[in-house]
Amino acid sequence: MARSAAPLLLLAMTQLRDAAACTNMLVSAGATTDGSTHIAYNADDGGLYGSLGHYPAADHPPGSVREIWDWDGSFYIGSIPEVPHTYNVVGNTNEWGLTIGETTWGGRDGGKQVGAIMDYGSLIWVTLQRSKTAREAVKTIDHLLQTYGYTSSGESFSIGDTKEAWLMEIYPKGVELGAVWVASRVPDGYVGSHANQARTRTFKMDDPDNVLFAKDVVTYAQRKGWYPKDKPAEEFDFAAAYDPLSFSGARFCEARVWNIFQKLAPDMEQYLDYAKGYNLSHPMPLFVKPSQKMSVNDTMWSMRTHFEGTWFDTTGLLRPDVGAGPGNSAYRARPLEWKSGGKSYVNERTVSVQQTGWNFVSQGRPNMPPPISSLFWWAPDESGTALRVPLYGGATRVPIGFADPVGQEPAGAVKGAPVADAGKMSLDSAFWVWNLVANIA
Numbered sequence: 116m117a118r119s120a121a122p123l124l125l126l127a128m129t130q131l132r133d134a135a136a137c138t139n140m141l142v143s144a145g146a147t148t149d150g151s152t153h154i155a156y157n158a159d160d161g162g163l164y165g166s167l168g169h170y171p172a173a174d175h176p177p178g179s180v181r182e183i184w185d186w187d188g189s190f191y192i193g194s195i196p197e198v199p200h201t202y203n204v205v206g207n208t209n210e211w212g213l214t215i216g217e218t219t220w221g222g223r224d225g226g227k228q229v230g231a232i233m234d235y236g237s238l239i240w241v242t243l244q245r246s247k248t249a250r251e252a253v254k255t256i257d258h259l260l261q262t263y264g265y266t267s268s269g270e271s272f273s274i275g276d277t278k279e280a281w282l283m284e285i286y287p288k289g290v291e292l293g294a295v296w297v298a299s300r301v302p303d304g305y306v307g308s309h310a311n312q313a314r315t316r317t318f319k320m321d322d323p324d325n326v327l328f329a330k331d332v333v334t335y336a337q338r339k340g341w342y343p344k345d346k347p348a349e350e351f352d353f354a355a356a357y358d359p360l361s362f363s364g365a366r367f368c369e370a371r372v373w374n375i376f377q378k379l380a381p382d383m384e385q386y387l388d389y390a391k392g393y394n395l396s397h398p399m400p401l402f403v404k405p406s407q408k409m410s411v412n413d414t415m416w417s418m419r420t421h422f423e424g425t426w427f428d429t430t431g432l433l434r435p436d437v438g439a440g441p442g443n444s445a446y447r448a449r450p451l452e453w454k455s456g457g458k459s460y461v462n463e464r465t466v467s468v469q470q471t472g473w474n475f476v477s478q479g480r481p482n483m484p485p486p487i488s489s490l491f492w493w494a495p496d497e498s499g500t501a502l503r504v505p506l507y508g509g510a511t512r513v514p515i516g517f518a519d520p521v522g523q524e525p526a527g528a529v530k531g532a533p534v535a536d537a538g539k540m541s542l543d544s545a546f547w548v549w550n551l552v553a554n555i556a
Contacts, residue, residue: 136160137218138310138371138466139273141280142414144481145303146405151490152479153414154275156207156216157498161449163472164537165495165546166519168527170204170244171511184524185266186236193232195263201244203509205491207475210509211247212277212488214477215239218311220368222269222286222358223341229290231264236523238265239272249276253283253298253327260285261293269358271309274298277479277488282307282401284315286357288335295335297328297353305402306409308375310466312368313358314401317350366392367451367464370427372399374466375417377425379405387426411492415476418498421445421465429463438462467499469553472537473546474498485509493517495546500553516545 137160142153158165179197184190203210217235233241238256246252252274265287272283283298297315301307302325307314319326329335336342336356354360360369373390377383380403388394422428422445429447431439438447446469447462454460474497478490486509494501495517506513518529521536533543540547 136311136367136464137216138375138418139216139218139271139308140375140414140417141273141275141282141301141307142409143280143301143303143305144278144479146306146409148408148410149478150481151411152275152277152280153409153411153476154207154214154216154273154280154479155414155418155474155476156273157418157466157468157474158472159468159470160472161470162537163470164519164535165471165473165549166522166532167206167473167493167506167513167517167529168204168240168519168522169510169513169529170201170240170527172201172203172210174200181241182524182526183232183234183237183241183263184526185234186239186523187234189521189523192234192237192266193263195232195241195259198245202247203486203511204240204243205506205508205510205513206473206493207239207243208477208489208491208508209243209246210489211485212479212483212508213243213246213248213252214273214275214479214489214491214508215243215252216273216475218271218309219267220269220271220311220313220358220364222313223339224289228264228266228287228292231266231287231292233259233263233265235267235270240524240527247276249274249279249281250327252276253281256283256285257296257329260296264292265294269313271313273307273309275477275479277481277483280307282309282315284309284313284353286313291335293329295329295332295357297326297332299401300325301402305404306376306379307402308372310368310371312360312364312372313354314369314372315353316355316398316401317352320349360395360398362392362395365389365395366461369399370422371464371466374420374422374425374427376403378417378420379403379409381406391426411476411478411490415492415498415503417466418474418476419467421467421499422463427463429465467497469497471497474501474503476503494549496549496553500556501549514545516543516548 489508518532522528
């Protein structure tokens with residue numbers, strides 16, 4: 116929006132934050148009305164076909180291999196040894212109630228690792244096939260990273276089971292094999308969120324029940340010159356070292372987190388200037404305690420928002436906004452930055468956007484047997500208009516209209532699914548039907 120109500124700022128918008136931007140939310144069991152954990156994910160990319168992959172549980176003979184395909188580009192990267200047994204996976208959840216979502220933040224140099232095999236998407240689905248709990252998933256991801264290398268850039272993962280939710284942030288070690296990372300358990304009764312900006316700052320290094328990290332997470336930053344060698348490890352700031360905050364990182368990424376937090380927790384107004392990108396020295400906390408417990412519907416509505424009723428409101432009702440037009444639309448075309456008369460302006464980046472490929476809110480329910488412990492509310496297209504459909508992590512089939520006959524990788528493809536993608540329409544495809552309904556709405 117043209118910021119006529121505030122000083123105009125010139126900015127440099129990174130391609131990564133605009134093109135591959137997603138929003139996640141993590142809700143601990145103690146913060147929900149029914150004692151389940153919630154993991155929510157909006158997978159935002161205008162070229163992404165919203166489909167539901169299925170990896171059936173299977174036993175594998177000795178010597179079997181697991182092919183790894185790049186999740187964004189759908190090309191073969193390499194193969195890794197398969198484990199004797201893999202679990203049933205539906206979308207981003209599995210038969211044990213484990214769910215994983217992600218957002219990409221890039222980082223400082225984004226150097227590719229020669230010979231590396233694991234990309235961020237493969238980390239998610241291979242880990243879901245091999246892990247039962249969130250804590251086990253963190254260890255599995257670490258093993259995959261350090262053993263086979265990491266081909267993607269900086270990522271934040273939301274990892275939840277039926278009892279715990281963890282935020283794990285990872286960064287590739289360039290020419291060195293593997294990655295550095297830190298994982299923090301969402302305190303019981305608290306809520307977390309992340310949106311394409313590394314959020315972990317200083318963290319406890321003597322609390323393995325709540326914080327896990329790579330052994331060289333500090334020393335690697337020191338070797339790269341991103342953290343002084345004479346400063347104590349206890350003062351190490353992960354985000355400052357690997358993903359330094361900029362105006363665009365605050366305004367287009369952290370502002371989404373602020374929007375989710377301000378609806379739930381008191382005293383978030385003190386971080387408004389930070390979310391605006393005006394005061395980067397006053398960052399928000401990693402997790403907040405909501406003023407009242409949340410239902411799954413509350414979490415769904417948190418993921419539908421467009422800054423309604425806030426300083427960032429995109430409808431033009433609370434402050435002038437040329438982008439809203441006569442219909443007071445909350446939607447904006449990309450890119451987020453635009454120029455007029457030699458000056459730079461921004462369109463606010465909302466939680467709900469039209470370019471979402473798929474979205475979900477998953478409940479990890481501790482009082483249910485494993486195959487139905489994950490209640491996975493999934494939908495193609497954007498979260499603001501989508502009708503979500505409940506699925507179980509132990510489901511042995513997925514609705515054919517939600518499936519993909521090709522898949523981002525062949526292992527997740529479903530035979531008999533409608534022949535469609537983000538550029539080829541089919542009325543047998545839920546993705547295209549959901550898009551039609553959203554356009555009409």
